Structures are given as structure tokens and as C-alpha cells.
Amino acid sequence: MTHLQSRKTALITGATSGIGFHCADLLALKGYDVVIIGRNEAKMNKAKALLEKHPVQVHALLLDLTQADSAQTIYDFCQQKQLHIDILICNAGMYMVQCLADTPPKEIEKVVNLHVLNPSLLCHYFGKHMKEKREGHILIVSSLAAYTPFPTLSLYAGSKRYLSHLSHAIRSELKPYNVSVTNLCPGGVSTDFFPTIGSVIRLATRFHFMMTPQKVAQKALKAMFKNKKKVTPGFYNRILIALIPLLPQCIIDYLHTHTSFFSNQMDYEI
Numbered sequence: 001m002t003h004l005q006s007r008k009t010a011l012i013t014g015a016t017s018g019i020g021f022h023c024a025d026l027l028a029l030k031g032y033d034v035v036i037i038g039r040n041e042a043k044m045n046k047a048k049a050l051l052e053k054h055p056v057q058v059h060a061l062l063l064d065l066t067q068a069d070s071a072q073t074i075y076d077f078c079q080q081k082q083l084h085i086d087i088l089i090c091n092a093g094m095y096m097v098q099c100l101a102d103t104p105p106k107e108i109e110k111v112v113n114l115h116v117l118n119p120s121l122l123c124h125y126f127g128k129h130m131k132e133k134r135e136g137h138i139l140i141v142s143s144l145a146a147y148t149p150f151p152t153l154s155l156y157a158g159s160k161r162y163l164s165h166l167s168h169a170i171r172s173e174l175k176p177y178n179v180s181v182t183n184l185c186p187g188g189v190s191t192d193f194f195p196t197i198g199s200v201i202r203l204a205t206r207f208h209f210m211m212t213p214q215k216v217a218q219k220a221l222k223a224m225f226k227n228k229k230k231v232t233p234g235f236y237n238r239i240l241i242a243l244i245p246l247l248p249q250c251i252i253d254y255l256h257t258h259t260s261f262f263s264n265q266m267d268y269e270i
């Protein structure tokens, strides 16, 4: 990859909406060119048009990151356009609530590719380049769910746990090369991420149990530029981080067996 380019560029996966879009927007406001990745063409066009209101270059790539070869496709795309990536944000994610034994193998593969394989490969490709250049920032989006094993969230929480560990480990590996790695662990964020809980989202946001994606993106980028190891925006979420690991597994198992707490029917059964 060439080092000729003088403008700074940020690459954000899952930038067509939510936290990813707001990260792209804030970085564009700071003058970064952005590479935005997502699957939905209508959302992508809208996001691109909004980002182009800033005087920066916006490179849009429509891609399904559940495909095993998508990190390579992204890397080739950047090489072809001679883009040097100064900031990598691995944000794209999918929510899945299902017992593992009932999950079709193809769906398992998709979560693993999206949350494990592709972020790891992106950190490899772009981390290598940042290491050579001795500068760069990586932000990896995990979740509060990574803090303890939840039934029916085995794949989601397990893969988010992987992302947290990956982030902390490569942070140490890249530190001597002036490359920062930050792990974002959001709690509830009022985005389209949980399609079934619209009314709960509105209520939770009103009472500050859920945060807006703008606020989360703002806090995340601030932590990233300050070279913080991890960031969990929101007072309640920081309390939860301390409390969740203390929850006895028997209580979690009781909730799983006797309530619909760990189902995706939360809109009417909470």
C-alpha cells in the first residue's frame, strides 16, 4: 500500500446507521476522508449523501461482512483506490437470540465471520500497515454482553467477548509502534439493532438507561484519540459492568428457564 496520500482516512464497518454512522459523521467533521461499509443500498446512499455535506471524500463499499472473504475485499478496495487507513473502526454487528443447538450452522458461521474472522483480518491487514507507519488508531466495538455468559446469547456474547480480548491483546502488541487500540463496550443504545423492542427503547432512552448513538460515538472517539484501553459510555452501564460478573449463574439460569427475559420477545414480555 502506498504512503503517498496526505489526507487522513478512517474506515468504518457498519457505517450506514447507528454508532458506525455517527463515528463516520464525527470523523468527517474533523476532516477525515471516510470509507464506509454496509449492506443496505438505500441506507448506504442516505449515509453517503449526509457525509458528503462535509468537505471530505466518502468511499462507499456495499458488502456483506458475514462472507468469509470480505476483509480481503475491503483491503483490495483500499489498495485499488490507494487509500491509506489511519483509523480502523470494527463496528458492524448482528444480534442473535437463540439456543445454540437450535441455530442453523450457516447462521453460526455468519456470526463468527462478522464478529470474529473479519474484524481479526481487518486488524491484521490495517494494523500491519499502521505498525509500519508507526501511527494509527483502531476502535473495536464489543458489548456489555461480553461481561458474562448469557443463555441464548452464547454466540453474540461469546463473540463480543472475543472482540474485547482481541482488542486488549493487540493493544499491547501495537503499543510500541504508536498505534492505539481501544475497546468500546456499549450498553443499550437507541438504534435499530434490536428490531423487536421499539417501545422499550423509547422508554429506556427517556430515562437514560439507553444512550443515543451520537453520544456513544462521541465518547468512543474521544477515548480512542486519548488512547484509552476501553470505554463504556454511560453511568448506569459502568455500574452494570461491575455488577454483571457478580450475578450468580443460577439466577441467570433461573431467568432463562422461568421467564422470557432472554427471548427476543422483549417488546411485550419484559
Ligand SMILES: NC(=O)c1ccc[n+]([C@@H]2O[C@H](COP(=O)([O-])OP(=O)(O)OC[C@H]3O[C@@H](n4cnc5c(N)ncnc54)[C@H](OP(=O)(O)O)[C@@H]3O)[C@@H](O)[C@H]2O)c1
Pocket: 013, 014, 015, 016, 017, 018, 019, 020, 037, 038, 039, 040, 041, 043, 044, 063, 064, 065, 066, 091, 092, 093, 094, 114, 141, 142, 143, 144, 185, 186, 187, 188, 189, 190, 191, 192, 193, 194, 213
Ligand atoms: N444498540 C445497542 O444497544 C448495542 C449494544 C452493545 C453493542 N452494540 C454494538 O454496536 C455495533 C453497532 O450497532 P448499532 O447499535 O449502531 O446498530 P445498527 O444501527 O443496526 O448498525 C449496525 C451496522 O452494522 C451493519 N451491518 C450489520 N450486519 C452487517 C453485515 N453482515 N455486513 C455489513 N454490514 C453489516 C449495518 O449495515 P446494513 O444495515 O447496511 O447492513 C449497520 O450499518 C454492533 O457491533 C453492536 O453489536 C450495540
